[in-house]
Amino acid sequence: MLIIIGGGWAGLACAAALKRHASQPICIFEAAPRLGGRARGLLWSDRNIDNGQHLTIGAYERTLALLQAAGAPAWIRTPLNWCGLGRDAKIEQQWRVPSLAWPGRALWAAIPGLGPQGWPRAWRLSMAQTLIALHRQGWTLPDPSRADSENQSVARWLSQRRVPLGLIQHFWQPLTEGALNTELETARASTLIRVLRDSLAGPAGACDVLVPRHNLSIDGVEPIAAWLARQGVKIESGHRVKYVKPTEAGRWQVELVASGTQRSIAADAVIMALPFHASQRLWSDSALALTAASRRWSRLDHRAITTIWIALTEEQEQRLSHLPKWFVLNAIAGLPHCGQVVVRRERTLGVVISAQNAIRSDQDRDRIASQLAIQLRQQLKLEYSACDTKWITEKTATWACTVDAPQPSLDEQEGQTGLPGLFRCADDLVAHYPATIESAVRSAEATADGVIRFLSGR
Template sequence: MSAASRLPREVAVVGAGWAGLSAAVRATEQGHRVTLFEMARRPGGRARGVPTPAGELDNGQHILIGAYHHTLALMRTVGADPAALLHRMPLRLRYPDGRGLELPAGSPLTSFLRGVATARGWSARERLALLLAATGWLLRGFRCAPDASVATLCRRLPRKVIDDLVEPLCVAALNTPMQAASAQVFLRVLRDALFSGAGSADLLLPRASLSALLPEPAVTWLQAQGAVLHFGRRVMGLQAAGAGWLLDGQRFDAVVLACSAVEAARLTGAFAPAWSRQAATLRYEPIVTAYLHDPRLRLAAPVLALAAGAEAPAQFVFDLGALGRTPGCFAFVVSGAAPWVERGLAATAVAVMRQARLAFPTAFLADDDAVLLHIAAEQRATFACTPGLVRPPRNVAPGLSAAGDYVDGPYPATLEGSVRAAEQALALALAAQAQS
């Protein structure tokens, strides 16, 4: 019997991050009756706005890229206009001194060749080495041994190319230091971003809070469509009930677990112990975001790369005023931040302010209390994307699937990975019901 002939179904979605909202919206679109459960008081998960004494700021800075087709389509579905909410610009990895790479508009291959050929601060030998390495990756179909690290993949590249380009790209995309990051996943990201179509590598920088990009419009859309939303409610129990599932005693035909891997492991331990153990053993990398204030400063671009090091935590800085947000506010992002989390947020804030003053010598000269607006750590920002990592599958049991950026797939922990995983998890859960 086809799925269409058995509509509508009672579908539960656990978690209202970007994955959960994606699953809920797509299930509602298909005519199902959706109930959404979220333990937090606000939607958005690890990509949302948070109230602070300095106003609403994001719990972490996120970049979208042109290749995020599923995420952009989801935004349009719920009435969030990407053209209005996102600032599109060519991929630019420039530093405060002007060195770095910028990809001009055009076909992917031509754009990459022109960008490398005109990169500032690199010698002809360094440019040629990168072009030869990229050609080799292209000829091999952007594939490599599953146990290879990014450091191993790029070991023959000149040190300057690694420091200026590979390492910041790796930590931005995988949130894992290149010595411990999966080369296989890194190559997949490069393939999709740099060589999958014109504009795929473009940076899409939020002009509004992350909540305004998707969580708030999605909630409004779901409510208008009649979905039932429970915020501030943690799901305590999940068990099989014939061809369906009991979630805290309420029966559903299909369930999508779009909560964290930790919560999903807790809920599935009694009936899917192997899956639960796999989800519970994932390791994580934190991200720290420090918001600094200087009303006189304006960056040369909305985002600049920074030279990170032992005493310089941040890899990127975003000029939020240039994006139409808080004037004079700058978000300094520390990815792969485990060593700095261990040192504490106070020590990290001091180090970021010192780094900011060195990078921009005429800025951030006020007292520290006036400079630092807010600093936050997302302790489990992403799973550690290590070589050979075996991630939990989407299918947990018939009619029960897992969604989120941590499930098995080719992408690291990104917004696009979350949205795609949710769409696939929903289809999987409903397919099982159609066969029952």
């Protein structure tokens, strides 16, 4: 028996990868009543929303392969249109990134008339220069052999490149906060560069934006789970694993509770498909000896994300229909800047507050709610009342991709935890990759390979 703890995207992807090679029965235990973890859909009144808006792009190769293998419905795919909105729903800057393969995209950034609209010449030149310099450097920092290059923040890298302040405010800052959920001043530059390599410098379509037709559960989690179940994978929701214990026979005992009843199951291998804080808790509840992998978790930190879903009237939806599915709210002098990014869904708008505007108390929330109402009235000409909104705050949305967040070792990237037969996959286990659905899926596939090697070497 192979037991996977956690039914988020990492757990589901791990089961799919294991199923291809392992002969043992596979079982996923998920503590919550529903699968999908942080990237799951919800029904709000009769509206389909997600547990926080998720930006997914064409570069998510492994996620898209998983969806396709499971026969999930195709997501809505549009070329990236990087739009910055000023007052009165007016588009101030717009960069339609073509679905061309690199280097077409870099040249596009610089061509007057064809490249970004509303970008001064200095911004366009700076963007083209940065992309071409990165290409020449092999998508690393100028001198990756220097010890401090790992610790370079995005802010420092941009300042060394003398990037114009306006371009930082309108492009680099929202990009960094959106992709890494970490503030510019401490976000790790090498990770942002990896994101750029895979998207802007990736193959044709790598920058395209993908949005589920309904929500992440209907168009992703549920079809994947159904496909796994058809292949014999057992999936048990509402089952929390309390602790795991190595046995003398070199196997593992998994103790879990469901509806108040405790049971114990023996496993040949256990895979923790859990974020670092949940892994830390399970490790400590299991009284396992500290290893290099488990020590690293204590050096990681979180960042919160709040998403405010706003129910739109037909008239409001019509009025905003000229905007892309996903756009940036520019910072405007004299206006609060709480909402940073907006996603347009059917009859609903999702406004994202990431990285810096963390909501820690009811007072924070009240203050931000009233500031956001002012901001959206001015920027989107949107009037709404509190009962037209649904706030979702995920305090541990992602690990903080800061310069001092330790990278996973090669062993960890293969799923090793330091204890034989106990593995882990998660979104912090792909080197130089931020917390995303794609890193969860990639880590799951690498861990499944590690599990197969372990089982065949027994």
